[in-house]
Amino acid sequence: MPILNRAAELQAELTQWRHHLHQNPEILYEVHNTAAFVEEKLKEFGVDEVVTGLGRTGVVGVIHGRAPGNRAIGLRADMDALPLEEMTGKPWASKTAGRMHACGHDGHTSMLLGAAKYLAETRNFNGKVIVIFQPAEEGGRGALAMVEDGLMEQFGIEEVYGMHNMPGMPVGTFAIRKGGIMAAPDKFNILVKGRGGHGAEPHNTVDPIVIGSQIVGALQVIAARNANPLRSVVVSVTTFHAGTAHNIIPEDAHLGGTVRSLDEKVRSLAEKRIGEIAHGIAAANGAEIVFEYERACPVTVNHPDETDHAAKAAINVVGPSNVNTEVDASMAGEDFAFMLQARPGAYIMIGNGDTAGLHNQAYDFNDAAIAYGVSYWVKLAEQRLTD
Incomplete structure (x- = not known):
């Protein structure tokens, strides 16, 4: 017709x-x-x-x-x-x-x-x-x-x-x-609190850039190894801000990104694992973490x-x-x-x-x-x- x-x-x-x-x-x-x-x-x-x-x-x-x-x-x-x-x-x-x-x-x-x-x-x-x-x-x-x-x-x-x-x-x-036709588009922010110092003396610092980089890589494990492969999830780090000069290791590094999921259980899993991974890597390197997770809207379920x-x-x-x-x-x-x-x-x-x-x-x-x-x-x- x-x-x-x-x-x-x-x-x-x-x-x-x-x-x-x-x-x-x-x-x-x-x-x-x-x-x-x-x-x-x-x-x-x-x-x-x-x-x-x-x-x-x-x-x-x-x-x-x-x-x-x-x-x-x-x-x-x-x-x-x-x-x-x-x-x-x-x-x-x-x-x-x-x-x-x-x-x-x-x-x-x-x-x-x-x-x-x-x-x-x-x-x-x-x-x-x-x-x-x-x-x-x-x-x-x-x-x-x-x-x-x-x-x-x-x-x-x-x-x-x-x-x-x-x-x-x-x-x-x-x-x-x-069922789910559009994802839940969540946001997260991670503040890595290290200890800054001279770029020539990294042993006297707690480098938030190195720690933040480890976190970025480790977060990819969530989709690859933590979530059921039949339940889609995307974890993307989309911002990474740190430092002001070539010869200074900064005090802090700021990371941010998005989580997309089509299942509420996977959504909760991703939120939990991001926090655990960030805190764990920071603790292993002598740093602290401030972790924020914002749930924007739910999965669009027909x-x-x-x-x-x-x-x-x-x-x-x-x-x-x-x-x-x-x-x-x-x-x-x-x-x-x-x-x-x-x-x-x-x-x-x-x-x-x-x-x-x-x-x-x-x-x-x-x-x-x-x-x-x-x-x-x-x-x-x-x-x-x-x-």
């Missing part, structure tokens, strides 16, 4: 909205202009109820079906951009220095707005569709903020669904899997039944050959995980074509994907509220 005719008709208008959002990126919770744009459009569509300020700057729209019904499902899009300098050279490139939509949230917002417009026009469902526009997905836990503000309870949401574009997947395709519902909607739009229901999980993180902890639901990928990767200065959302995204949201809403 092809994309909706109405979605194709809206393509040019939605592309204009997407370009406007792309030119005016905002980050984290400071998405005031974006939220105002979304609010204005929802009211223009005749959405029954528009609520602002949920999760600080989130926007929620309530669309009633032709028959009242008691059921409500949530459809979520993220609104925030990234602190990057755009290098696309596109006519609609960011007008704000140091900020750009490098993850496609401008496209996500535009697709959900298009679906809201269509659903408000047709109302071919029973119950309520809740369209959720979330701030601060990029490291700010905006999904959690909305959940803690009572999103699910206030609007009676029974199921919740999310969607993200994926470079490298052809436009007109979707991908999903049951619920089985809701994954089937999402896949069915995608198949209704692009056909079974264009929907991968067993895609490999990604080690990137996604705070939609908090919403999936609050309610059953599923997270699906939509093809963005042969574009630069996410979080890349050359990335741009592919406008050709818009009609497919709108059609998917509409099919999912109508399917779940008429079955």
